[in-house]
Amino acid sequence: MITVENLTKSFPGEKTPVLALRDVSIEVSAGALYGVLGPSGAGKSTLARCVALREKPDRGTVRLDGLNVARLDGRRLREVRRQVAALDAHPPLRAERTVAGNIAEPLERLGVDGPQRRSRVGRVLDLTGLTQRAAQLPGELTEGQRRRVGLARALAAGPAVLLADDPTAGIDQDDAAGVLTVLDRARAELGVTVLLTTQDSSVVRRACDEVGVLEQGRLVEQGSVLGLITDPASHTARAVLPAIETPRAQSARYDRVADVVLIGFASVGALLPEASSRFDVEIATIGGGLTRVGDTPVAHFRLALRGTCSEAALSWIADRGAHVSPVATLTCPVAA
Numbered sequence: 001m002i003t004v005e006n007l008t009k010s011f012p013g014e015k016t017p018v019l020a021l022r023d024v025s026i027e028v029s030a031g032a033l034y035g036v037l038g039p040s041g042a043g044k045s046t047l048a049r050c051v052a053l054r055e056k057p058d059r060g061t062v063r064l065d066g067l068n069v070a071r072l073d074g075r076r077l078r079e080v081r082r083q084v085a086a087l088d089a090h091p092p093l094r095a096e097r098t099v100a101g102n103i104a105e106p107l108e109r110l111g112v113d114g115p116q117r118r119s120r121v122g123r124v125l126d127l128t129g130l131t132q133r134a135a136q137l138p139g140e141l142t143e144g145q146r147r148r149v150g151l152a153r154a155l156a157a158g159p160a161v162l163l164a165d166d167p168t169a170g171i172d173q174d175d176a177a178g179v180l181t182v183l184d185r186a187r188a189e190l191g192v193t194v195l196l197t198t199q200d201s202s203v204v205r206r207a208c209d210e211v212g213v214l215e216q217g218r219l220v221e222q223g224s225v226l227g228l229i230t231d232p233a234s235h236t237a238r239a240v241l242p243a244i245e246t247p248r249a250q251s252a253r254y255d256r257v258a259d260v261v262l263i264g265f266a267s268v269g270a271l272l273p274e275a276s277s278r279f280d281v282e283i284a285t286i287g288g289g290l291t292r293v294g295d296t297p298v299a300h301f302r303l304a305l306r307g308t309c310s311e312a313a314l315s316w317i318a319d320r321g322a323h324v325s326p327v328a329t330l331t332c333p334v335a336a
């Protein structure tokens with residue numbers, strides 16, 4: 001578990017210091033995939049560097065499994081550093097060494113013996129989908145494959161925490177999906193706690209179970225992604241859910257209009273048809289759409305209902321766990 005408390009970090013600026021982090025506190029559960037989401041300059045890399053012990057904060061504490069890292073002495077600090085791996089955007093791979101050799105390098109430096117080294121390299125090659133590439137040289141790989149070699153290197157020594165600063169930057173959608181799959185497998189199969197930073201909300205939607213949103217060095221929101229999207233006004237919901245772009249006039253022809261967030265197979269597939277037949281109301285979807293958050297189907301729809309029991313149908317939908325926000329309907333001007 002990573003606990004960051006009241007972290008503040010500034011850098012010297014031209015006239016006044018640049019406040020990169022302002023009193024930021026986050027909590028990353030053990031084994032979670034936590035995404036720090038924010039625009040360029042929000043302080044994401046600075047936060048990742050402070051957690052990776054590569055940067056010293058002005059104020060505040062970083063605890064790894066409850067241990068305040070600032071209080072550790074030389075030997076203990078080196079041990080803790082070994083538990084925290086950081087993925088570089090452009091991993092420094094040795095051109096003359098094979099993929100397997102590059103992955104083995106950090107283990108060689110740690111003095112891990114031959115058989116153990118081979119077994120660990122084999123495991124992370126498999127985890128990163130690079131087994132077939134083990135004997136190739138970095139120059140023969142795509143950028144996405146090189147990024148996965150970097151991940152394999154970072155994971156080889158068996159860290160407890162992996163910090164991935166913008167892991168999908170500069171690679172195409174397919175390569176990005178490959179990198180996110182590896183991060184998910186690292187968490188699921190090796191129990192690694194992953195903290196990634198990104199400007200791309202689709203990375204949070206596809207891969208993260210927890211999120212912290214940074215804006216101008218401040219944490220404006222954090223929590224589980226599925227929890228935060230139940231409030232359509234949250235930063236996470238606005239970044240992750242399909243947008244509703246329905247002209248208001250379209251609502252006028254209905255008795256009730258509401259925006260709903262439906263989470264999970266059961267509610268997305270069955271709730272609306274059941275409400276329609278139970279209450280004998282017509283339910284039309286006049287905006288929004290479907291997406292997936294991780295593996296979970298999620299809908300953000302604008303529903304328009306017609307029928308005397310429209311209100312009761314909406315209450316029934318809400319009682320079954322959907323998040324319903326009524327939308328005011330326009331009344332049509334009546335011609336004189």
Ligand SMILES: Nc1ncnc2c1ncn2[C@@H]1O[C@H](COP(=O)(O)OP(=O)(O)OP(=O)(O)O)[C@@H](O)[C@H]1O
Pocket residue numbers: 011012018019020038039040041042043044045046047199
């Ligand atoms: N070493 C440094 N010296 C001076 N200013 C810095 C330094 N590192 C970061 N900053 C400043 O701190 C602020 C936060 O930068 P940071 O790189 O953490 O943001 P970011 O959210 O990671 O941005 P990006 O997504 O573009 O990487 C920015 O204003 C940046 O210019």
